[in-house]
Amino acid sequence: MKILLFGRDGQLGTDLTKTLVSENLSDNVELSAYGIKDLDLTHFDRLHDVIKHERPDLIINAAAYTAVDKAESDAELAAMVNSAAPEVMAKAATEINAGMIHYSTDYVFNGTARHPYTEESLTSPESVYGLTKLNGEKVVLDHCENSLILRTSWVYSMHGQNFLSTMLRLAAERDELTIVDDQVGAPTSTTALSDATLKLVQYFMLNGEFSAAVRGVYHMTCAGEASWYDFAKAIIAASEFSDTRVVPITTAEYPTAAKRPAYSVLSNNKLFNTFGIRLPAWENALAQCMQENK
Ligand SMILES: NC(=O)c1ccc[n+]([C@@H]2O[C@H](COP(=O)([O-])OP(=O)(O)OC[C@H]3O[C@@H](n4cnc5c(N)ncnc54)[C@H](OP(=O)(O)O)[C@@H]3O)[C@@H](O)[C@H]2O)c1
Numbered sequence: 001m002k003i004l005l006f007g008r009d010g011q012l013g014t015d016l017t018k019t020l021v022s023e024n025l026s027d028n029v030e031l032s033a034y035g036i037k038d039l040d041l042t043h044f045d046r047l048h049d050v051i052k053h054e055r056p057d058l059i060i061n062a063a064a065y066t067a068v069d070k071a072e073s074d075a076e077l078a079a080m081v082n083s084a085a086p087e088v089m090a091k092a093a094t095e096i097n098a099g100m101i102h103y104s105t106d107y108v109f110n111g112t113a114r115h116p117y118t119e120e121s122l123t124s125p126e127s128v129y130g131l132t133k134l135n136g137e138k139v140v141l142d143h144c145e146n147s148l149i150l151r152t153s154w155v156y157s158m159h160g161q162n163f164l165s166t167m168l169r170l171a172a173e174r175d176e177l178t179i180v181d182d183q184v185g186a187p188t189s190t191t192a193l194s195d196a197t198l199k200l201v202q203y204f205m206l207n208g209e210f211s212a213a214v215r216g217v218y219h220m221t222c223a224g225e226a227s228w229y230d231f232a233k234a235i236i237a238a239s240e241f242s243d244t245r246v247v248p249i250t251t252a253e254y255p256t257a258a259k260r261p262a263y264s265v266l267s268n269n270k271l272f273n274t275f276g277i278r279l280p281a282w283e284n285a286l287a288q289c290m291q292e293n294k
Contacts, residue, residue, distance in 0.1 A: 001205050002030045004056035004098075006089070007063030009035035011160040012103065015190040016062055019198050028205065032056065036063070041085035042077070051092035058204055059093050059100045060197070061086060064133070068107070069257040071128040082132035083139060090143035099146040099210050101200060106153035106185055106221070108134040111261020116225075118267045119151075119217045127258040137217065146209050148200060149217040150193075153264055154231070157190035158293040164286075167232050171241035181229035181248035185264045186221040189285040191292075196220055196277050203275060214274055219266035222282035234283060238290045 003020060007013035013033070020031050032054050041047055041063055051059065065071060065081035086102055093100045107130035108123040125131045137149045156162040170177055197220075204210060226234070229248040236244050251262070272278050279285070 001028060001058065002032070002054070002056045003058045003060060003201070004051065004054045005031060005033040005060045005062065006039075006041060007035070007061065008033035009037075010062055010064075010066075011155055011157045011162060012190045012193055013062040014159050015157060015194040016060065016197060019194040020201070025198070025201075029201075042080045044084065044088045047085060047088050048092050051089065051098075052096065055096050056098050058201065059089055059098055061089055061100065061102045064103065065129070068127060068129045068260070071132065072257040075128045075132070078128055078132045079135070082129070083135035086136040087139035087143060090140045090147065093144045093146070099204055100140060100144045101148050101150065101197065102136065102140045104137050104149050104151040104217075105130065105133045106151060106264035106266055107261060108137070108151065109261055109264055111183075111263045113263055116265045116267035117219070119219060119270050127260065129258060141216070145212075145215060147215060148210055150197070150220045151217065151266060152188050152193055152219075153221045153266060154185045154187040155190060155193065156187060156289070158289060163187070163228065163231065164235055164289070167235045168239060168241070171236055171239060171244040174244065176245040176247060177232060177236070178247045178249045178253070179229040179232040180251050180254050181227045182250050183260055183262055183264075184225050184227050185261075186223070186225055186266065187231045187282045187286065188220075188222045188279070189289045191289060192222050192279045192285045193220065196271075196279055199275060199277050218271045218274070219268050220271055220277075220279065221266050221268060222279045222285045223268065224281045224283065225265045226282060231282075234286055235290075238287060
């Protein structure tokens with residue numbers, strides 16, 4: 001089977017590349033992975049040509065415009081990367097009879113719920129990033145039936161720009177960190193996401209497609225919930241900077257360009273009920289991530 005991966009050099013793409021070339025898959029899977037240096041996804045003709053030339057069985061799109069605040073003033077580029085490029089991919093996938101896995105975000109919700117959002121919950125993004133990602137979901141589902149949309153949240157790893165790396169950098173510089181305590185979500189490691197994605201790839205290999213019974217939107221996050229403050233406390237406690245004080249503040253005390261949902265925990269029941277896949281508790285995934293990188 002041939003897989004074409006976009007977003008190779010991002011947080012998730014880096015781990016997916018590692019996972020997909022792992023020993024237990026390498027005999028059966030040929031992976032072609034593209035980063036922005038090889039292909040700018042906003043060059044739509046070239047993107048289409050690459051897909052037609054590579055002729056993969058499965059496209060995995062881990063590329064995205066993820067600068068949530070910057071997107072507020074850069075809506076055109078965010079839409080090109082998060083909505084228009086996935087549309088080109090989905091159309092090309094259908095032309096060559098390939099399947100597609102595409103990632104999306106908890107920021108498609110407005111955050112007014114107080115219990116986990118399901119795949120049927122009403123979407124209502126309040127940021128440009130969330131809106132462009134929601135449009136990306138729609139065009140993929142519209143143009144490639146043989147597809148899965150995986151909504152995840154609060155993604156971190158030991159590589160790239162993310163909350164974990166920011167906390168470790170700030171803790172090395174300061175005695176005290178003030179962190180927002182009134183936004184609640186589920187921190188999700190790229191390791192947990194890659195392991196879960198691998199199982200979906202194995203399903204695809206076995207079945208040759210995402211059959212009509214399984215295709216569609218799934219939530220894929222680590223289990224449990226935390227505020228950014230809870231997440232920061234756990235990071236600092238497990239780090240070499242455990243003396244650093246972590247102080248809770250409100251969203252109002254930390255204004256940002258983009259509005260973020262106050263609550264964006266996603267129910268993962270559909271993923272478990274359909275594929276038997278369950279991601280670890282966020283605390284365990286964080287401990288594993290920090291342990292592996294000591
Ligand atoms: N990060 C989060 O907290 C989070 C939360 C929920 C959902 N997600 C979703 O999860 C998926 C993976 O996210 P991630 O955290 O791994 O993101 P990431 O680290 O920002 O990686 C995204 C990759 O896409 C690349 N990219 C951006 N514009 C491109 C273009 N025009 N052409 C080609 N490549 C381009 C980026 O390159 P550059 O770095 O050079 O721009 C980067 O390598 C995305 O679908 C994202 O929306 C992420």
